[in-house]
Amino acid sequence: xxxxxxxxxxxxxxxxxxxxxxxxxxxxxxxxxxxxxxxxxxxxxxxxxxxxxxxxxxxxxxxxxxxxxxxxxxxxxxxxxxxxxxxxxxxxxxxxxxxxxxxxxxxxxxxxxxxxxxxxxxxxxxxxxxxxxxxxxxxxxxxxxxxxxxxxxxxxxxxxxxxxxxxxxxxxxxxxxxxxxxxxxxxxxxxxxxxxxxxxxxxxxxxxxxxxxxxxxxxxxxxxxxxxxxxxxxxxxxxxxxxxxxxxxxxxxxxxxxxxxxxxxxxxxxxxxxxxxxxxxxxxxxxxxxxxxxxxxxxxxxxxxxxxxxxxxxxxxxxxxxxxxxxxxxxxxxxxxxxxxxxxxxxxxxxxxxxxxxxxxxxxxxxxxxxxxxxxxxxxxxxxxxxxxxxxxxxxxxxxxxxxxxxxxxxxxxxxxxx
Numbered sequence: 001x002x003x004x005x006x007x008x009x010x011x012x013x014x015x016x017x018x019x020x021x022x023x024x025x026x027x028x029x030x031x032x033x034x035x036x037x038x039x040x041x042x043x044x045x046x047x048x049x050x051x052x053x054x055x056x057x058x059x060x061x062x063x064x065x066x067x068x069x070x071x072x073x074x075x076x077x078x079x080x081x082x083x084x085x086x087x088x089x090x091x092x093x094x095x096x097x098x099x100x101x102x103x104x105x106x107x108x109x110x111x112x113x114x115x116x117x118x119x120x121x122x123x124x125x126x127x128x129x130x131x132x133x134x135x136x137x138x139x140x141x142x143x144x145x146x147x148x149x150x151x152x153x154x155x156x157x158x159x160x161x162x163x164x165x166x167x168x169x170x171x172x173x174x175x176x177x178x179x180x181x182x183x184x185x186x187x188x189x190x191x192x193x194x195x196x197x198x199x200x201x202x203x204x205x206x207x208x209x210x211x212x213x214x215x216x217x218x219x220x221x222x223x224x225x226x227x228x229x230x231x232x233x234x235x236x237x238x239x240x241x242x243x244x245x246x247x248x249x250x251x252x253x254x255x256x257x258x259x260x261x262x263x264x265x266x267x268x269x270x271x272x273x274x275x276x277x278x279x280x281x282x283x284x285x286x287x288x289x290x291x292x293x294x295x296x297x298x299x300x301x302x303x304x305x306x307x308x309x310x311x312x313x314x315x316x317x318x319x320x321x322x323x324x325x326x327x328x329x330x331x332x333x334x335x336x337x338x339x340x341x342x343x344x345x346x347x348x349x350x351x352x353x354x355x356x357x358x359x360x361x362x363x364x365x366x367x368x369x370x371x372x373x374x375x376x377x378x379x380x381x382x383x384x385x386x387x388x389x390x391x392x393x394x395x396x397x398x399x400x401x402x403x404x405x406x407x408x409x410x411x412x413x414x415x416x417x418x419x
Contacts, residue, residue, distance in 0.1 A: 001373075002366075011348070011403075014401075020259035021255070026184070037108075037111030040105060040113070043119075046409045047073075048118070055117065063079055066082075068094065070087040070355075070405075071086060071087075073353075081100070090124050094127045102164070112178075114178070116170070116199070118199065126166065127163075128166070129164070141158070141221060151188075151279050158214060161207060167197065178246075184251040190252045191203070202235050202237050204236060252276070253276040254312075256312070257276050260310055269306050271310055276312040276313060280316070283317075283385060286330075287334060290338030297343065308415055312412055317388060320388065321389060325356070325392070326355075326356030326358070327357070328414075333385050349414045354403055360402055361402040
């Protein structure tokens, strides 16, 4: 069994990371100047509704606008409409929400202000297939991307070319109004254009890069989608419709990991941050973390125990099985196999939005006995990993971590307590 005190300790670190991305706290220092005209709020992502509610409280004056978030992630707003849609595979509600956002910014003047509140998860919540394509085409695109194992930058290079709203197109629709974008980043490196596929922030990825990403990651898409990408370039940052706009990253994995490290120190155990921008296959990243854990436990290097090893970023899972579970639970199952019979450590890996994959858990806890406990129950840990059924593994163990929706999203959170 996993020590309840270890679970409680790691949960406090997770809570500190979430608190560092609290909506009202991060917005307070980034309020834009008030415009001569009206203020219109738009937003998308798993934490967009919480940001919208906090903005209304801080701004004071009535505002118009609409934000879209995942089902079950809403918050109460006085004036801003909060819409909910499906994630990770888009649905008709997301299509209607995209149209509502475009309508909200249409017909504005240069005296007006558009405040865009963007958090992770917005890509799936904003389906807006261009003329000639359908919602079913965009659903097929998203499904293929999620199963590919491609990094977020490759996925977004493709996504933005198959949309009426991504890749800066929402900001273009607001012209000549000024657009101020406030971003809670969930992507490695915190590139603003990568969060939610950049509805208000264009990037330089062109059609050739999108097609190259499809080839590099063996992403097989319907001919009509490929043909559309070839024929329709996305706007670039140099387009004059974006001149004068502002973009600010107001919360990120880096800031949240630093808050978790400070909390660990306050609780009496020093912490080290490996990186806030780790990418790659979840099971492979777990093997790397496992090697570090084993080295600390057996040789007291590169860090001296006791310590907490922290990391963030966005791993991926190439789906080959039919099981359940997200990238954080898959990371932990691979870590448990890698570090079987290594004593003295407990790990938590969780998605900071509160949901990892398609189930209701954010992640799970694991230690050096997790794999052996599964075998004692009649389960083969390696077979579960091959089926991408990490959820089934930790559900059987009773070690799922399910705090519920957090109201923010700053990517993966990994903490390994080595005592």
